[in-house]
Amino acid sequence: MTEADLTDEERERLGDVVALQPTKNSELADRWGLEGGSEVHSYLEEHLKEYYFRDENSLIRATEEAAEVSGVAPGVEEAEDGSRVVRVPDLQYHVLRVLSDQDEDPQSVVGVLQAVRGLDGGLDPDNDAIRESLRSLANKGVVEKVQLTVPTYRLAMSRADLQVERLDD
Numbered sequence: 001m002t003e004a005d006l007t008d009e010e011r012e013r014l015g016d017v018v019a020l021q022p023t024k025n026s027e028l029a030d031r032w033g034l035e036g037g038s039e040v041h042s043y044l045e046e047h048l049k050e051y052y053f054r055d056e057n058s059l060i061r062a063t064e065e066a067a068e069v070s071g072v073a074p075g076v077e078e079a080e081d082g083s084r085v086v087r088v089p090d091l092q093y094h095v096l097r098v099l100s101d102q103d104e105d106p107q108s109v110v111g112v113l114q115a116v117r118g119l120d121g122g123l124d125p126d127n128d129a130i131r132e133s134l135r136s137l138a139n140k141g142v143v144e145k146v147q148l149t150v151p152t153y154r155l156a157m158s159r160a161d162l163q164v165e166r167l168d169d
Helices: 008-020 025-032 037-047 064-070 090-098 109-117 127-139
Strands: 052-054 060-062 076-078 084-088 143-147 151-155 162-166
Touching: 008 025, 008 037, 008 060, 008 064, 025 037, 025 127, 060 064, 084 090, 084 127, 090 109, 090 127, 090 162, 109 127, 109 151, 127 143, 127 151
Parallel strands: 084 162
Antiparallel strands: 052 060, 076 084, 143 151
């Protein structure tokens, strides 16, 4: 398959893979409105096989060519000033807004949930959505999981060294 052979839907979904990487089947299923991970896997294998791979943790990553073909910037990259740029969906954006800084006490999933719900904007995610957002952000290397009695999280870097861009849904 060549770049010219991609349909508009394939090019758009390839852009999602690039922007959300590293990602999981479930995150793409939510983004694409598919039933589950097996549908995502089938789609990737049938339509985008040349443009993605799975890393050592089985996370989905785009090839360098995928970014060029889709015209979408990678989900995580280093900026010229040494900070990290991360592009995230709306809920992850809000999680990063409320999450403890690197040098502060970490927060539990429930603490992050309550903080997100307390933001202006009427967000009402559930525990599972917050937990999945935190895992995805940890996979991107911008959040660290601090194992106490219950898992807690905080930024893995200084907030000053992190640029967050919200992806359009």
